[in-house]
Amino acid sequence: MTTVPARIDLDTAYPRVQRFYAAQMQLLDGRDIRGYADTFTEDAEFAHTPDRTPARTREGIVEDLTDFHRRFADDPMQRRHFVNMIDLRQADGGGLRATAYCLVVKVRPGEPPVFVSCVMHDLLVEEADGRLLTRSRRVEYD
Amino acid sequence: MTTVPARIDLDTAYPRVQRFYAAQMQLLDGRDIRGYADTFTEDAEFAHTPDRTPARTREGIVEDLTDFHRRFADDPMQRRHFVNMIDLRQADGGGLRATAYCLVVKVRPGEPPVFVSCVMHDLLVEEADGRLLTRSRRVEYD
Amino acid sequence: MTTVPARIDLDTAYPRVQRFYAAQMQLLDGRDIRGYADTFTEDAEFAHTPDRTPARTREGIVEDLTDFHRRFADDPMQRRHFVNMIDLRQADGGGLRATAYCLVVKVRPGEPPVFVSCVMHDLLVEEADGRLLTRSRRVEYD
Numbered sequence: 001m002t003t004v005p006a007r008i009d010l011d012t013a014y015p016r017v018q019r020f021y022a023a024q025m026q027l028l029d030g031r032d033i034r035g036y037a038d039t040f041t042e043d044a045e046f047a048h049t050p051d052r053t054p055a056r057t058r059e060g061i062v063e064d065l066t067d068f069h070r071r072f073a074d075d076p077m078q079r080r081h082f083v084n085m086i087d088l089r090q091a092d093g094g095g096l097r098a099t100a101y102c103l104v105v106k107v108r109p110g111e112p113p114v115f116v117s118c119v120m121h122d123l124l125v126e127e128a129d130g131r132l133l134t135r136s137r138r139v140e141y142d
Numbered sequence: 143m144t145t146v147p148a149r150i151d152l153d154t155a156y157p158r159v160q161r162f163y164a165a166q167m168q169l170l171d172g173r174d175i176r177g178y179a180d181t182f183t184e185d186a187e188f189a190h191t192p193d194r195t196p197a198r199t200r201e202g203i204v205e206d207l208t209d210f211h212r213r214f215a216d217d218p219m220q221r222r223h224f225v226n227m228i229d230l231r232q233a234d235g236g237g238l239r240a241t242a243y244c245l246v247v248k249v250r251p252g253e254p255p256v257f258v259s260c261v262m263h264d265l266l267v268e269e270a271d272g273r274l275l276t277r278s279r280r281v282e283y284d
Numbered sequence: 285m286t287t288v289p290a291r292i293d294l295d296t297a298y299p300r301v302q303r304f305y306a307a308q309m310q311l312l313d314g315r316d317i318r319g320y321a322d323t324f325t326e327d328a329e330f331a332h333t334p335d336r337t338p339a340r341t342r343e344g345i346v347e348d349l350t351d352f353h354r355r356f357a358d359d360p361m362q363r364r365h366f367v368n369m370i371d372l373r374q375a376d377g378g379g380l381r382a383t384a385y386c387l388v389v390k391v392r393p394g395e396p397p398v399f400v401s402c403v404m405h406d407l408l409v410e411e412a413d414g415r416l417l418t419r420s421r422r423v424e425y426d
Binding site: 012015016018019021022023025026078080081082083084105107112113 | 157224
Binding site: 010011012014015082084085086087088099100101103114115117142 | 296299300302303305306307309310362364365366367368389391396397
């Protein structure tokens with residue numbers, strides 16, 4: 001590449017990234033799979049579960065999550081993804097590298113919540129219209 | 143209304159909203175009911191528990207929470223409200239709509255923490271002096 | 285003191301503080317004790333455990349944490365420090381006072397996570413090069 005990617009001021013970008021994650025995860029937790037997929041780029045890659053082939057493209061993410069969510073179809077479980085401790089850096093070639101903790105809370109009626117702790121490794125990019133999108137996400141579980 | 147409410151830049155407002163929630167919840171968790179009520183507008187409405195009539199006005203919030211906290215009077219419990227994943231939007235007619243996750247942690251000596259997961263639906267408004275206040279809050283439990 | 289410390293705009297500083305905590309805690313959770321100690325000032329004081337003498341200076345923090353982490357040497361535990369609800373204020377004499385909740389999640393293979401709830405009382409200062417550092421930290425446990 002001969003072009004120099006524009007540097008993004010990380011402190012200015014930080015609240016945007018937080019707002020982006022808030023909206024993105026509320027879509028996921030609300031089981032709006034299409035809405036969630038639309039927060040990824042068209043050419044995105046999303047590796048959310050070890051030993052499962054990463055989903056690619058928005059359509060691929062929709063198919064993959066529709067399949068993945070079948071296991072929850074009869075499960076009265078509410079998931080909540082708490083993303084926090086976002087370490088934000090300039091990415092080589094443009095965009096933002098975010099390494100963030102995610103505490104997943106699973107709530108079923110009358111039962112104590114169940115927790116899963118993971119780390120998200122994201123590449124975020126800015127669209128021409130200023131929107132943030134996830135270009136790639138890899139989730140590691142503790 | 144014939145006046146057009148000023149639009150608030152959401153990315154700029156985001157850290158203010160986070161600071162506001164931090165201070166507000168630390169007052170609540172410190173059982174400073176008066177201080178907590180003063181983070182609401184004078185005409186506020188606060189629905190914190192299903193099947194309980196919402197509290198109205200600051201004085202009403204003080205009375206309601208004083209009554210509600212009686213159940214904790216002999217309970218050596220420390221509550222911590224972790225507000226996170228704040229989805230922030232312009233509200234129709236001015237102000238900010240915040241839809242946020244709240245993980246309530248209840249700690250008693252020598253016992254593992256107990257968790258409650260809920261979602262807060264807030265309308266926040268800016269006072270003439272620039273302070274944020276909660277005009278309405280509705281809490282839904284998972 | 286006859287000099288008047290520069291006031292820091294708290295809303296502008298807030299994302300910087302959040303980024304700082306994210307990077308700092310990821311170092312700690314990654315057991316990079318030297319990297320973690322370098323996020324403190326050279327003359328820092330760090331009181332992380334009741335009834336344990338506070339660590340002083342970066343070198344002292346390295347020694348103290350190396351000693352403290354020995355108990356985890358054979359423990360396949362991953363810790364995650366979730367810092368949230370950061371109440372940020374101007375400190376007398378310059379710098380920033382941060383009072384924040386910290387939920388520590390301890391994950392061991394095949395076991396449900398264990399949680400510890402604490403409150404961090406920090407004094408943060410800005411270096412000449414613009415970096416934030418912790419000058420003092422006192423941790424209280426619920």
